[in-house]
Amino acid sequence: MFSHIRSMAVIVAMGAIAVGCGGADSAAEPTTVTLLAHESFVLPDGTFEAFTAETGITVEVLQTGDAGTIVANAIATAGDPVGDVLFGVDNLLLQRALDANVFVAHEAAGLDDVPDRVKLDPQNRVTPIDSGYVCVNYRADALNGAAPPTSLNDLRQPQLASQFVTQNPENSTPGLAFLFATIASFGEDGWKDFWRDLRDNGVTITPGWNEAWNNAYVGGDPGGTKGIVNSYASSPVFEGLFGGDDPVVSEILIDSCFEQIEFAGVLAGTDAPQNAGKLIDYLLSPAVQSEIPLSMFVEPVNSTATIPEEFSTWTTPITSPLALTPTEIAENQARWTQEWLELFRE
The missing domain is CATH 3.40.190.10 (Periplasmic binding protein-like II)
Structure with a gap:
């Protein structure tokens, strides 16, 4: 990881x-x-x-x-x-x-x-x-005037979903962790509705982390146009340490973090x-x-x-991360991933 x-x-x-x-x-x-x-x-x-x-x-x-x-x-x-x-x-x-x-x-x-x-x-x-923690990162000044998200649920909004890029959970560890975060947050009865809202409102799905961070996100290298990305709690640490004398550092959506x-x-x-x-x-x-x-x-x-x-200095404390037990993951991962794939084929 x-x-x-x-x-x-x-x-x-x-x-x-x-x-x-x-x-x-x-x-x-x-x-x-x-x-x-x-x-x-x-x-x-x-x-x-x-x-x-x-x-x-x-x-x-x-x-x-x-x-x-x-x-x-x-x-x-x-x-x-x-x-x-x-x-x-x-x-x-x-x-x-x-x-x-x-x-x-x-x-x-x-x-x-x-x-x-x-x-x-x-x-x-x-x-x-x-x-460590997989967390949603964002740049508040890159959201085309939209208010920054304050909760995972905010990402459903069209102006934020269209700015959000995450990874395919079938191929990507952070993508899988974000899928688990949504299941831990919204439960079996709600996670698919959350993802339908993301899909219908323009979320971008990439094969892996590199395509999301480096190619689509505004903070990447060479970077893209998206202002919200699924990444890690340590991503701003890297930006702060290696961003020069006046680094631009992403913010963390605290309630999205999966340990x-x-x-x-x-x-x-x-x-x-x-x-x-x-x-x-x-x-x-x-x-x-x-x-x-x-x-x-x-x-x-x-x-x-x-x-x-x-x-x-650059770390955001994550005091109450989202979690699923290893047993829950082992028993349901294949089904959850398949249901996610089917949702994006609808």
């Missing part, structure tokens, strides 16, 4: 990260642990070297595709994995992975410093590592379960968690982590 933000800049963060990693005796296990991750996984240079210096465990990072790709591969190889730890399964995909017995339980050190709302598996088969939580888990069948667990402990440590905001443009889940001032 959030690959758009991470691909828009190279953040060079230097300095060693040190943390103590305890645990049971793992002398008989291999001392090289393979971390499977999506292509948007980024941590500063030296991060894993510091872990090796503390523990004697070497980390090899194997990155392949997006979150959907790595989860599909992990399900296909469940019990006989090609790695030891998987990072990047999110709450949109979590239940599928749990149902396929991809992970084994590991209660991470530092879990007491993580809020309960992001602990979605009571068996601790996965450990939350970061969170995405990324997890790491020890893969079932690994021959290094204890060392794999130590790596997860390290990813949850305050030192690593404090590097996450400016490396991956998402928020750490460890409450003792330090948020860099340059990140928090």
Whole structure:
């Protein structure tokens, strides 16, 4: 997730990260642990070297595709994995992975410093590592004189729907998250009526985030004419950090935000379960968690982590995000997506 933000800049963060990693005796296990991750996984240079210096465990990072790709591969190889730890399964995909017995339980050190709302598996088969939000962004001065939206429901208005661009939920993670946001907000009885109003009043649907933000939205590069876009809560952070001396920064429609939580888990069948667990402990440590905001443009889940001032300056607090449970998503995603497609064929 959030690959758009991470691909828009190279953040060079230097300095060693040190943390103590305890645990049971793992002398008989291999001392090289393979971390499977999506292509948007980024941590500063030296991060894993510091872990090796503390523990004697070497980390090899194997990155392949997006979150959907790595989860599909992990399900296909469940019990006989090609790695030891998987990072990047999110709450949109979590239940599928749990149902396929991809992970084994590991209660991470530092879990007491993580809020309960992001602990979605009571068996601790996965450990939350970061969170972010898919949110509607807008530029108030680019709405052709219309009043800016103050609620998700406002987007139904013709003058705002015609300015709104979002993504196809069948192809796009932020598009899917926005679909879930509308279901969480309007319920089973109301979400399709909301989308019919969007459709009838001129909403633009793109295949993915890049087409929406960079090509259609006024704030993109090269940019377009639309004043409202489905993107991320961290998009204004990027605009503020890299927009020059006087940046123009988008605003966030607070009640549109749907939380995405990324997890790491020890893969079932690994021959290094204890060392794999130590790596997860390290990813949850305050030192690593404090590097996450400016490396991956998402928020750490460890409450003792330090948020860099340059990140928090441009951040809009999201205190009550929309959410669906992993079970609700797993049981209904295919149906919801199909109903959305049929609605746009009417």
